[in-house]
Amino acid sequence: MKKSLKNLRSLRRIKIVVQYVGTNYAGWQIQPNQKTIQGEIENAIFLALHEKCEVVGSGRTDAGVHALAQVAHFDTTSKIKAEKICYVLNEYLPRDISILESEEVSDKFNARFSAKKKTYQYNFYVSKIPLPCFAENYAHVPFDFDILKAQSVLDEFIGEHNFAAFCSSGSKVDLKDAVRTIYSLKIWQTDKQTYRMEVSGNGFLYNMVRIIAGTLIEVGCGKINPKKIKSIIKSKNRKHAGKTAPACGLTLKEVDYTARIRKKKAA
Amino acid sequence: MKKSLKNLRSLRRIKIVVQYVGTNYAGWQIQPNQKTIQGEIENAIFLALHEKCEVVGSGRTDAGVHALAQVAHFDTTSKIKAEKICYVLNEYLPRDISILESEEVSDKFNARFSAKKKTYQYNFYVSKIPLPCFAENYAHVPFDFDILKAQSVLDEFIGEHNFAAFCSSGSKVDLKDAVRTIYSLKIWQTDKQTYRMEVSGNGFLYNMVRIIAGTLIEVGCGKINPKKIKSIIKSKNRKHAGKTAPACGLTLKEVDYTARIRKKKAA
Numbered sequence: 001m002k003k004s005l006k007n008l009r010s011l012r013r014i015k016i017v018v019q020y021v022g023t024n025y026a027g028w029q030i031q032p033n034q035k036t037i038q039g040e041i042e043n044a045i046f047l048a049l050h051e052k053c054e055v056v057g058s059g060r061t062d063a064g065v066h067a068l069a070q071v072a073h074f075d076t077t078s079k080i081k082a083e084k085i086c087y088v089l090n091e092y093l094p095r096d097i098s099i100l101e102s103e104e105v106s107d108k109f110n111a112r113f114s115a116k117k118k119t120y121q122y123n124f125y126v127s128k129i130p131l132p133c134f135a136e137n138y139a140h141v142p143f144d145f146d147i148l149k150a151q152s153v154l155d156e157f158i159g160e161h162n163f164a165a166f167c168s169s170g171s172k173v174d175l176k177d178a179v180r181t182i183y184s185l186k187i188w189q190t191d192k193q194t195y196r197m198e199v200s201g202n203g204f205l206y207n208m209v210r211i212i213a214g215t216l217i218e219v220g221c222g223k224i225n226p227k228k229i230k231s232i233i234k235s236k237n238r239k240h241a242g243k244t245a246p247a248c249g250l251t252l253k254e255v256d257y258t259a260r261i262r263k264k265k266a267a
Numbered sequence: 268m269k270k271s272l273k274n275l276r277s278l279r280r281i282k283i284v285v286q287y288v289g290t291n292y293a294g295w296q297i298q299p300n301q302k303t304i305q306g307e308i309e310n311a312i313f314l315a316l317h318e319k320c321e322v323v324g325s326g327r328t329d330a331g332v333h334a335l336a337q338v339a340h341f342d343t344t345s346k347i348k349a350e351k352i353c354y355v356l357n358e359y360l361p362r363d364i365s366i367l368e369s370e371e372v373s374d375k376f377n378a379r380f381s382a383k384k385k386t387y388q389y390n391f392y393v394s395k396i397p398l399p400c401f402a403e404n405y406a407h408v409p410f411d412f413d414i415l416k417a418q419s420v421l422d423e424f425i426g427e428h429n430f431a432a433f434c435s436s437g438s439k440v441d442l443k444d445a446v447r448t449i450y451s452l453k454i455w456q457t458d459k460q461t462y463r464m465e466v467s468g469n470g471f472l473y474n475m476v477r478i479i480a481g482t483l484i485e486v487g488c489g490k491i492n493p494k495k496i497k498s499i500i501k502s503k504n505r506k507h508a509g510k511t512a513p514a515c516g517l518t519l520k521e522v523d524y525t526a527r528i529r530k531k532k533a534a
Contacts, residue, residue: 090396100396129353131365
């Protein structure tokens with residue numbers, strides 16, 4: 001879309017924080033003839049601010065994946081107070097998408113490229129029978145699960161590694177570009193039958209969080225030997241890691257733009 | 268339905284434990300032209316066991332209310348092993364209703380009249396903006412909430428009281444029949460913005476749990492003076508208690524048929 005010089009001068013960059021339930025969407029990114037989160041937000045901006053804007057997210061989330069606080073930005077000529085834009089957009093958004101905050105930021109801020117750290121949650125429940133109360137936000141694990149076994153391998157993932165073994169083959173990422181840093185990885189029991197994995201890193205490959213979750217679940221279920229995790233990472237071969245855990249268990253929890261990450265000191 | 272003597276002799280009473288998401292249902296109890304939990308289960312029994320059976324629940328849950336473990340019973344002539352009936356029925360139930368267990372019980376067992384203790388959870392979140400990730404299972408509280416204030420009044424509810432002030436006026440219960448015993452009442456923060464109330468008692472009046480939840484929320488939000496709770500209970504007047512909190516926050520957690528309740532000893 002052409003913008004006059006005058007418009008360009010008055011363009012403001014708005015950062016938004018978005019919460020959504022991904023169940024009914026084909027993911028974040030706009031696709032033809034599909035309901036997407038990005039598409040719904042761009043539509044709300046068009047209806048509320050009468051502008052066609054491209055909304056840039058911190059990253060794409062897959063179909064069925066949720067977000068507690070996805071971050072995105074867009075540029076607008078609207079004169080509405082930045083802090084009020086979230087309320088205006090929410091009027092035009094469906095019930096399963098909500099803008100939690102909006103603020104004006106420098107045009108050097110980029111929701112995708114300025115992100116320093118991302119945190120994901122992966123929820124699952126353990127039960128022989130599928131449990132309706134957990135169907136939307138939890139993966140179903142129908143086997144016995146030993147949390148101590150899963151916890152015993154967490155340290156292997158921490159730090160900088162080539163995570164090619166934890167990247168879906170559909171991805172276009174070069175094997176050499178598969179180096180990522182995981183800052184923290186935890187897994188704990190949240191209630192009688194429910195568990196949560198939480199992982200923070202400087203970025204994640206395609207399906208990487210779901211494959212780590214699937215691998216930890218298989219370790220806890222006795223299907224992957226805990227001693228093999230180190231060699232699975234080193235193999236850089238997707239075939240050796242666990243299954244990709246289902247999308248419904250995954251939630252983008254936080255995107256951090258300020259984090260100064262402490263480097264591990266030698267002991 | 269008429270049953271021959273032979274059939275009567277071979278009737279077995281089956282106890283089932285049911286989990287459901289109440290969002291898309293007009294409540295537990297069968298009603299004409301409405302989707303109900305009881306209706307779906309009776310339909311599944313008809314399709315799976317080729318019998319018309321009445322399913323008796325421990326109590327009705329309202330439209331939109333969920334259950335982690337509702338209990339019910341029905342009588343059947345089916346020869347299928349009692350423990351397998353849950354799997355057979357689940358084949359015919361929608362995704363948001365699931366039978367967790369089935370077992371044969373004495374015909375003296377009655378899911379409604381044998382219940383000794385019920386436990387409900389009430390979930391809510393505190394945020395100025397509605398949060399999609401909590402829309403299905405949490406009530407939305409758009410005001411500041413002080414958990415310590417809410418916790419300061421819990422003891423007033425414990426024990427045997429006439430809870431007429433906490434019974435919706437639509438109920439047919441006589442004022443004199445409004446005496447119930449609350450065994451425990453707790454409220455705590457479950458995550459950054461989420462809270463849970465849990466209450467156990469020998470039985471609950473119509474909307475009683477939701478009115479207690481609404482009252483505790485109003486105490487925490489500074490709308491009801493904590494010192495007034497005692498007189499609100501004593502008033503037996505519905506007008507003095509807080510609002511009925513929304514159905515979506517309520518979950519029937521457990522029905523206990525064995526509990527020997529310790530009576531409070533005089534100090």
